[in-house]
Amino acid sequence: MRVSPPTYRLRWDGAQAQAAIREAAARGLRLGAEHVLAESRRRVPIDEGTLERSGAASVDDATLTAAVSYDTPYATRVHEDLTARHAPGRSAKYLEGVLPEASSTVQALIAAQIRRATS
Numbered sequence: 802m803r804v805s806p807p808t809y810r811l812r813w814d815g816a817q818a819q820a821a822i823r824e825a826a827a828r829g830l831r832l833g834a835e836h837v838l839a840e841s842r843r844r845v846p847i848d849e850g851t852l853e854r855s856g857a858a859s860v861d862d863a864t865l866t867a868a869v870s871y872d873t874p875y876a877t878r879v880h881e882d883l884t885a886r887h888a889p890g891r892s893a894k895y896l897e898g899v900l901p902e903a904s905s906t907v908q909a910l911i912a913a914q915i916r917r918a919t920s
Contacts, residue, residue: 818919825918827862829911834858834867836910837896837903841869844895846879846887869896 838858845853855872871880879885883893892898 821918822915823862823865825914826865826911827860829914830865830867831858831860832910832914833903833907834860834869836906837869837899840899840903841896844890844892844898845871846885846891846893846895852876852879871896 835858838856842853842856845856847853852871852873852875855876856869857872858867858869860867870876880893880896885893887893
């Protein structure tokens with residue numbers, strides 16, 4: 802008696818897969834932006850804490866773009882003034898300085914979300 806090999810059927814829905822990957826990438830970006838915000842808050846100069854509290858992370862899901870910002874009238878001045886004195890651990894370039902250090906963590910967060918969505 803001859804046994805036929807099993808047959809399999811695969812249905813590929815590329816649009817659904819692409820949508821799941823984009824959604825996962827947006828989740829990863831959101832986590833990455835929150836990570837950058839948390840790290841920059843550890844460095845932001847503190848007088849009354851207003852600048853630190855003004856920090857926000859946002860993600861544009863349509864363009865898969867993330868942003869971290871501080872929203873006070875003096876945020877840019879404090880960020881750019883390399884001559885100002887700050888408490889230990891606090892510094893100018895509190896946002897810009899974090900980005901190179903956080904990039905591998907941000908990439909890992911995005912990749913983990915995409916892996917989760919595709920496994």
